[in-house]
Amino acid sequence: MAYEHILGHTRPIAQLERARQTGRVAHAYLFHGPAGVGKERVALAFATALNCAGPEPRPCGACDPCGKIARGVHPDVRLLACEAEQVRRGLVEAGKTAPSSQIKIEQLDEQSGFFRHAPYAGRTKVLVVVDAERMNLHCQNRFLKTLEEPSADTLIVLVSAQPEALLPTIRSRCQALAFGPLPRELLAQHLHQARELPLERARVVAAMAQGSLGQALALAEEGYLEERDQLVQGLGQALEGDLADALEVAGAIGEGREARERLETSLGLLELWLRDVMLCGLGVNPGQWVNQDRAEELGRAAARVDPARLLGWLDRIREVRASLKSNANPRMAMESLLLAMRMVSA
Numbered sequence: 001m002a003y004e005h006i007l008g009h010t011r012p013i014a015q016l017e018r019a020r021q022t023g024r025v026a027h028a029y030l031f032h033g034p035a036g037v038g039k040e041r042v043a044l045a046f047a048t049a050l051n052c053a054g055p056e057p058r059p060c061g062a063c064d065p066c067g068k069i070a071r072g073v074h075p076d077v078r079l080l081a082c083e084a085e086q087v088r089r090g091l092v093e094a095g096k097t098a099p100s101s102q103i104k105i106e107q108l109d110e111q112s113g114f115f116r117h118a119p120y121a122g123r124t125k126v127l128v129v130v131d132a133e134r135m136n137l138h139c140q141n142r143f144l145k146t147l148e149e150p151s152a153d154t155l156i157v158l159v160s161a162q163p164e165a166l167l168p169t170i171r172s173r174c175q176a177l178a179f180g181p182l183p184r185e186l187l188a189q190h191l192h193q194a195r196e197l198p199l200e201r202a203r204v205v206a207a208m209a210q211g212s213l214g215q216a217l218a219l220a221e222e223g224y225l226e227e228r229d230q231l232v233q234g235l236g237q238a239l240e241g242d243l244a245d246a247l248e249v250a251g252a253i254g255e256g257r258e259a260r261e262r263l264e265t266s267l268g269l270l271e272l273w274l275r276d277v278m279l280c281g282l283g284v285n286p287g288q289w290v291n292q293d294r295a296e297e298l299g300r301a302a303a304r305v306d307p308a309r310l311l312g313w314l315d316r317i318r319e320v321r322a323s324l325k326s327n328a329n330p331r332m333a334m335e336s337l338l339l340a341m342r343m344v345s346a
């Protein structure tokens with residue numbers, strides 16, 4: 001992993017590189033910021049730079065250590081992640097019971113040899129803790145001991161989107177580096193180039209992803225735009241057609257396998273769509289809209305629906321989201337939402 005392959009984050013990367021080049025690398029870092037923005041990629045690139053045997057600028061991406069780290073087989077660079085995450089990445093097979101989403105104390109104990117031994121390749125051992133907030137309290141307390149007795153040849157990088165779930169004593173022993181959301185246009189250009197998504201559509205996905213590359217790639221994959229288009233069309237039918245149409249639309253979203261997940265996605269899309277209709281009606285600059293590729297339709301909707309009614313709809317959506325959390329039936333939830341929206345629009 002070389003720095004060129006990382007999107008954005010020039011500031012934290014420059015800070016890390018300055019530390020490396022002046023021999024002032026901290027014993028422990030806490031990389032914090034939203035999920036999916038590339039914190040772990042930067043941690044791995046930094047671990048690679050520290051162990052690269054090629055010429056500066058490092059990492060060279062061509063030497064033996066660079067290759068081994070990229071393949072995940074370098075003995076001095078390790079990732080520590082909960083079992084559920086390891087299963088998700090295909091590193092271990094799922095067992096009979098659901099994999100744990102906590103990093104357990106036993107997992108940390110397994111690293112004790114890693115901390116004790118000198119680095120095999122003679123440079124810096126690096127342990128990257130993925131989603132460090134998943135360490136349970138026992139594990140965090142044990143981890144604190146590791147941080148209290150740092151060894152000169154070991155670097156620990158905690159990666160977390162929820163640093164507030166870490167003990168304050170852990171946080172205070174790490175040098176914190178903040179990773180912000182990726183700029184929308186940078187994400188859009190990346191999707192356009194790497195995924196060959198037309199730029200206009202890439203911009204919509206980028207806006208929806210709220211600065212997370214992971215989220216943007218998932219959305220691009222999942223056909224979010226098609227789903228949105230269907231949903232908006234269905235919404236028009238449900239609100240303007242007769243009652244049977246509304247019930248049919250509710251059934252299409254709220255029935256079958258994974259209905260709950262689908263409904264949650266649909267509600268998210270709907271919320272963003274209605275928010276855009278409102279922004280459009282209020283004359284807000286299109287640069288602020290999420291669904292920039294559907295300007296014409298947004299304009300038509302904004303001319304038909306007044307902001308007070310939109311606010312009523314958005315309230316209803318929020319209520320349905322809350323009811324889903326307390327296990328409401330997805331089909332019934334969608335039906336009641338569409339019926340309530342029809343009433344608000346009557």
Ligand SMILES: [Zn+2]
Nearest residue numbers: 052060063066
């Ligand atoms: Zn190298």
